[in-house]
Amino acid sequence: MSENCNVCGAPFDAPIFESAEAKSLTTMNTLINGKTTVYFCAHCQHGQTNELPDLVEFYATEYEINIDSEDDDQLYDVIDGKEIYRSEHQARVLMSKIDLSRHRKVLDYGCAKAPTLRQVCGAVPGIEPYLYDVTDKYIPFWETFPSKAQWATHSPDPKWHGQIDVVLSFYALEHIPHLAGILGDVRALLVDGGYFYFIVPDMYQNAADFVVADHVNHFSRQSLWHLLANNGFTDIDIDDQAHASAYVVSARRAPDGAAPPAPPVFEDRARQALELAELWGSIKTGITAFEAHTPADVPLVIYGAGIYGNFILSCLANPERVTHFLDQNAFLHGTEISGAPVIAPADLPHQKAAILVGLNPRNARRIIDEIPGLRAPGRDFLFLA
Ligand SMILES: [Zn+2]
Numbered sequence: 510m511s512e513n514c515n516v517c518g519a520p521f522d523a524p525i526f527e528s529a530e531a532k533s534l535t536t537m538n539t540l541i542n543g544k545t546t547v548y549f550c551a552h553c554q555h556g557q558t559n560e561l562p563d564l565v566e567f568y569a570t571e572y573e574i575n576i577d578s579e580d581d582d583q584l585y586d587v588i589d590g591k592e593i594y595r596s597e598h599q600a601r602v603l604m605s606k607i608d609l610s611r612h613r614k615v616l617d618y619g620c621a622k623a624p625t626l627r628q629v630c631g632a633v634p635g636i637e638p639y640l641y642d643v644t645d646k647y648i649p650f651w652e653t654f655p656s657k658a659q660w661a662t663h664s665p666d667p668k669w670h671g672q673i674d675v676v677l678s679f680y681a682l683e684h685i686p687h688l689a690g691i692l693g694d695v696r697a698l699l700v701d702g703g704y705f706y707f708i709v710p711d712m713y714q715n716a717a718d719f720v721v722a723d724h725v726n727h728f729s730r731q732s733l734w735h736l737l738a739n740n741g742f743t744d745i746d747i748d749d750q751a752h753a754s755a756y757v758v759s760a761r762r763a764p765d766g767a768a769p770p771a772p773p774v775f776e777d778r779a780r781q782a783l784e785l786a787e788l789w790g791s792i793k794t795g796i797t798a799f800e801a802h803t804p805a806d807v808p809l810v811i812y813g814a815g816i817y818g819n820f821i822l823s824c825l826a827n828p829e830r831v832t833h834f835l836d837q838n839a840f841l842h843g844t845e846i847s848g849a850p851v852i853a854p855a856d857l858p859h860q861k862a863a864i865l866v867g868l869n870p871r872n873a874r875r876i877i878d879e880i881p882g883l884r885a886p887g888r889d890f891l892f893l894a
Contacts, residue, residue: 512548512559515688515725516732517739519552524559526719526786529793530823533561533722538819538846541567545722549782553735554775556712556719556727556782560686564723584838586753592839596624599679599708600632602751606759607704609633612674616641616698618665619681622650626677630655639673641665665698673698678707683724692740699762705742706759708752709733712785713778715754715869716894717816719785731775733758738769745770754869788870792893796824796865799891803863807889808832810862812877814841814851817893818867822847833857835864837880854880863889870894 512521526547532540543561550557585595609615609629616639617626623640630636640651640660651660659666676695685691695705712718712727719727728736730747733756737745742760751757803809809825811818814836822828834851836842841851864883866873870893877883877890884890 512557514548514550514553514555515557515686516555516736517550517553519550521548521550521557525549525783526789528720528789532823534720534816534820534823535567535723536721536816537567537723538816539567540823541722543722545720547719547727547786549779550732551779553732554729554778555732555735556729558722558725558727560725561722567723584840587837592837596628598752599625600628602757603629603677603706604632605751606746606748606757607675607706609636609675612704613637614639614672614674615677616665616669616673616675617677617679618695618698619643619678620647622647623654625679627654639669665694670697671700673703674700675704675706678705680708680710682707683709683718683726683728686725688726688736689740692736692742696741696762701762701764703762704759705737705762706757708755708757711749711754711756713781714749714871716785716788717820717869718754720789720820721816728756729775729778730756731772731778734772734775738772741765741767743767743770788894792820793824795891795893796821797826799863799865799889800825800827800830803889808859808862810835810857810859810864811849811867812836812854812864813867814838814844814846815867817869818865819846821865821867821893832859832862854883857883860885861887863891865891866893868893 524546528545533543533545541563546559548557583595585593585598610633613635614637617623618641620640620642626638630638638658640658645662651658676698709728710718718724733747734745737760741763743763744761746759748757809830810833811821811831812835814834831849834846834849835854836851842853844851868876873892
């Protein structure tokens, strides 16, 4: 089946990656049927994963981020022993990028519980929050917003068109094949000069983004720029430093009929995209070799209860050998993955253990070295790269 680029429409050549397994891992750490196939656009440097038919069922049943409680947030970082959660960091970055005391009508588009906008409303007086999601299951959370919110489900309220100062989108565009449609909807909601502000993953900083089946778009700076410039946006700012493993992007609604802004010079990502394909092609070999070399009486422990940890589990010949998952996110303690409890690193009961490190290879060694006592004698470690 031929595929075209979701951003620029150019046809792809051969894929740069096809997974060996018949099943693919999702961001909810579940497996769905079908191989992951990744393409790279020579024209706009967009990475793209094939849409598997089972994604429809996946979104209908499993794709629920943190519905359980208001405080159940994802751990962003631990700095000097203090936990920082994702919405907290996102709110801080947003407030540093856009003066929300002057651009007050802020719509969180596809907001779920809208934890970031909730934080912003608490910090900046006078914000008028607008909330939109396709489902009505988040209304109980919206009813308790710190400032009175307007909301809509299924589609944005037509009365909002041309009224909104800032449209926010956190981790949505990577899931959506029909990007031009979304950009058109967002643009119609904005006042002239209004901001579209969004965050999407950066696979060049976090290799896991390359391999998850529900991320059909893997943006580069160039493909983001192409997307915005050719869909009626200008003043494009793409920041790959403000948020770990992500692009923080803002652009303003250009007047109707305005010519696209002239493109800057972009770094060439083609070689790095191929390196990611090679990494994921060879990672399983290292995991199964480590498992085979670990004596049967040594417990296997996986560090990281997220996507990398679950990927490791899916590669093991005998996954029942895993006695524990270790994770610093307190919200995960007391949960289980395939029958293995998730515990704090300090609670690891075994003196002897073989620890498979399921963390972003870029930070894995630093994170492990910073945990007091984890690198105890008699413990072997496997790092993914
Ligand atoms: Zn393209």
